[in-house]
Amino acid sequence: MDFTTIIFGLSIYGWITILTVVSIFVFMARTHIPAEVTFLGALTVLLVTGVVTEEEGMAGFGSEPVVIHAAFFVIVAGLNQSGVLYWLTHNLLGNPRNYQNALVRLMIPTSILAALLNSVNVVALFIDAVKIWSHKLNIAPSKLLLPLSYSATLGGMCTLLGNSSNLVIAGLYLQKSGQTMSLIEPLIPGLLLTAVGVVMVILLQRFIPPRESVEQSFETTSDYTVELLVPTDNPAVGESVEEAGLYNVKGGSLVEIVRFDREIIMPVPKDEWVMGGDRLIYAGQINDILELKRTHGLAAADHHVWSINDIDTKRKMRTAFVNFGSPLIGRSISKTHFEQRNNVALVAVARAGHRVEGQPREIILEAGDSLLLECPPKGDFLLEQENRRTVTFFDSYFVPQLGAKTITSAIILILMFIVSSFHAFPLMATTMMAAGLMMLLGCCRVSGVTKFIEWELLLILGATVVFSVAITKTGVADTLARTILDLCKGHPYVVMVVMCILASLVSEFVSDVGSAAVFFPIMYNQAEMMGCNPMPFVISLMLSVTISFASPIGSSTHMLVYGPGSFRFYDFARLGIFMHVVLLALMLVIVNLIYPLYI
Incomplete structure (x- = not known):
């Protein structure tokens, strides 16, 4: 059969692309195959079948989202090794008097930091502190860990660095329009959604289940x-x-x-x-x-x-949690x-x-099982670096020396956001300069940077950019965009609502990064076909794939707290479904009030 043959409006290349993308979602939802293996396998299919060229396949790994994320890992290494993250953990949260006070003290700083440091980093940083709080307040850790995850996810909506999917969409937008987004592009709608989300968690705290802590099982x-x-x-x-x-x-x-x-x-x-x-x-x-x-x-x-509390220097008892996809x-x-x-x-x-x-x-x-492991002292072993996707530890034995480098690395982070907000340099250049300053000024050791780099995430980001290229190149985006436009009678607001609902639902069960890459070219094409300003469509998609509160798979932060909180899968749905519906509806209203539909 000629590969240019049209079947139901699409070429064979288009159908290969659709089947490949669908297979990614199926494999991630139904198997334990690591996400990076699934994405690279799908990329291989596109390369072998000729859907994308070698140049297009390699270009994804040098794209803006990948380079920015790689640079940001260096920045996080500098913040960690210079003591900024240590100082924040020990001084920002304070000592809550009761549960209500703990929720406020926890969720507000968490949401702010998630916008600056990426939501996943913040949750991993605060889990130990939250467990200490729960012990002092005599409450189940789950009563604080779920708000920790929700507030980090909400705060991550406010900047491009807050969530990986934000960077993917920003990079794809640059490819399509030639325009660079500021790091704080989604700040205003993100702040409003964060404020409403935090208030909802505080008011509906009774829906957060109290689960027995893992430490009680191992004490x-x-x-x-x-x-x-x-x-x-x-x-x-x-x-x-x-x-x-x-x-x-x-x-x-x-x-x-x-x-x-x-x-x-x-x-x-x-x-x-x-x-x-x-x-x-x-x-x-x-x-x-x-x-x-x-x-x-x-x-x-x-x-x-x-x-558990009496261990000599020859051994260390540590608790690890089996990751999703492990x-x-x-x-x-x-x-x-x-x-x-x-x-x-x-x-x-x-x-x-x-x-x-x-x-x-x-x-x-x-997934989520807690393992009590006897380990070498100080946790200095291969598991920390080579098997982070297998299990996760949350106890840290690294106590940095606070000093001038602590202030230096904090200033570098602040300057990065200021420079980006004024568009003085392209976003990629801004983050690379910040990473370079971290190493040049000694805020992080070059030899210690590699353990902070999440190579799996970089592979996934690179692959998703290629998928977006394939969806556009093969006409899949154009065909689907026209089909949905016809079903929605070409009404811009109806199209936006339908696409955001679909994207947010998919994100609840598979990667928000994958969902962003698949839906972006379709939504952007729809905006162009209707003669609309693409920005409200792009921002609404960016936020909708992040509004994932109803399942532990919906966000990387949820998966981080799943084990420590001894959660069950449906625990997230009790409060999460209501938050998902309310915030998604509110987001659509806010975005259309801020960004004009027509220019």
């Missing part, structure tokens, strides 16, 4: 860890732990061996030799594990090696090389605030 580690001693005349001496039947046992697993000379072996390989005087530390069901004393001739040690989902730790590759040992698993009974290494993991 007495000695309840499910036991230490057994290997007598010197035990028959197992000289055998491997697997041969001796001491590796995977009924109700538990061997997580650590402490040798008589205080050498610590963790994680324990199956072929590790058993020696007299070894102390074997097991995690799991205590009653079952204690049977080993009778069946294998072991002796009870005189004390537990550690508890390769661990649907698998047990025993079926992976996670422990060996990262030098950690799984001690226990909690789900929705309750410890999951059974042998920890054999539990089938789900």
Whole structure:
């Protein structure tokens, strides 16, 4: 068949593009394949089938959204290493007197900082502080973590840096119109929506469910860890732990061996030799594990090696949360090389605030599960850098030295926003200059910058730009735009409402970045066909893909708090659906009052 053949108004290239884009959404909604793998796979399909050329495919990774995000990662590294983020965490929030006061103290600063530092960074920064607050106020962490996520998402609407989807739309707008947006382009509608959203959360706080904290499930580690001693005349001496039947046992697993000379072996390989005087530390069901004393001739040690609050310098107990899209989902730790590759040992698993009974290494993991891991001291291990999409930690052992560089990096950030607001330089140049100053003035170490760069996000951003090119190039955007115009009788306001509803609904279940890239060319073409000013259409799309409060998948910030808050999937819908509807309707009114439909 000739690839120029038209089928239902589209060429074969157009149908390949549609099927590829739809497959992205299906894979992200129905599988655990990492988002960056899904996007790169789809990009490969477009390249192999000739929908886009190699030049167009590579151009996406050098586009404005990718370069700006890469530069901003350097800026965040400078803010972190110079102590700006540390100072904000410890001084901005203060000490709330009660829950109502905590909500106000939390949501207002969070929304402001989310506009400046990106919503995801702010949530990750404040989670530990929020958990401390909940302990002091004797309330469930979920009562503060959900408002934290919502306020960060709201604040992220106010600037292009606040959410990744904002930058994608700004970059695509530059390609289409040749005009650069200011960093604070969506500020006015974003501020109004943020103010209304914050008030809604405070007034409707009763819809935020109280969920038992993960720490309560893990606060007495000695309840499910036991230490057994290997007598010197035990028959197992000289055998491997697997041969001796001491590796995977009924109700538990061997997580650590402490040798008589205080050498610590963790994680324990199956072929590790058993020696007299070894102390074997097991995690799991205590009653079952204690049977080993009778069946294998072991002796009870005189004390537990550690508890959650009593850990020596040779080890550190840390809580991690299984990310959405993690390769661990649907698998047990025993079926992976996670422990060996990262030098950690799984001690226990909690789900929705309750410890999951059974042998920890054999539990089938789900998104949001909490893992109690025994790690090397100070958290200095590969997991921090190479497996951030697998699990997430929120405890930090890095305490920077505050000083002149703290002030310098803060000034650089402020100047970046000021310069951008006056359009003195293109946005990409402004962020690159700020990143360069951070490194030039010593606010961040070049060797330490790479761990702050989210390579997966950069790959996704680059791919989405190419998808937008493909949708435009193949005529998909034009065809869909005309179809929707016909259905809506060509009325601009009806078209805008329909498109924003569709975009916001898609964003609740898949990436807001992907939704932005798919809907932008369609919406921009509609504005041109109707002879309208494209800006209200662009800004309304930018805000609508961010108004995702009804599911934990709707925003990266929701996914960050899902595990620490011990949430269930439907917890977000209780308040989120109402916020979604109200804010989406309000947004459409505000945008059309601020931006004229015709120029």
